[in-house]
Amino acid sequence: MAEDPFALFAAWMKEAEAAEPEDPNAMALATADSGGLPDVRIVLLKGFDARGFVFYTNTQSTKGEELAQNPQAALVLHWKSLRRQVRARGPVTPVTAAEADAYFASRHPQSRLGAHASRQSRPLADRATLMAEVADLAARYENGPVPRPEHWTGFRIAPLTLEFWQNGEYRLHDRVRFTRDGAGWTRSRLYP
Secondary structure (H helix, E strand, O other): OOOOHHHHHHHHHHHHHHHOOOOOOEEEEEEEOOOOOEEEEEEEOOEEEOOEEEEEEEOOOHHHHHHHHOOEEEEEEEEOOOOEEEEEEEEEEEOOHHHHHHHHHHOOHHHHHHHHHOOOOOOOOOHHHHHHHHHHHHHHOOOOOOOOOOOEEEEEEOOOEEEEEEOOHHHOOEEEEEEEEOOEEEEEEEOO
């Protein structure tokens, strides 16, 4: 077992990318509003390093508003084919504008248009309305790049804890938790 949780995560992610049929970077992201009521949804992990785990979203969405009120979150990646999961939780901060711009520019043009057109989490009369807005934006940006909307950015979860779970026979699972300890990590094994 590695001493560095991010090295272990990188190894597990590499195995998941080879084994999972779709979206090995799909993760459940839990946030909570100012009253503590939790909310969870699936988002895509778009980057990770020793600073934490990065995902992108519309800041005017429910999750964006919850993160503004209560900037902490938890995530779970579950790889059923490998019978593994990783959990993490900690404070959340926005990525830099340069990071958000670079990721946004790497997205498919239709996804960039969708980020402009979507009033994420708000009521929508019908799908035709959304598609008409996408078509209008496509015409507007036909001859140039689609800029990142100000309300669209990334967030980084800087984990205070990371837990690695491996399925075991007869529910005797293997669990290892890393807890932030100053600049390093303390590792402990947990009962299933």
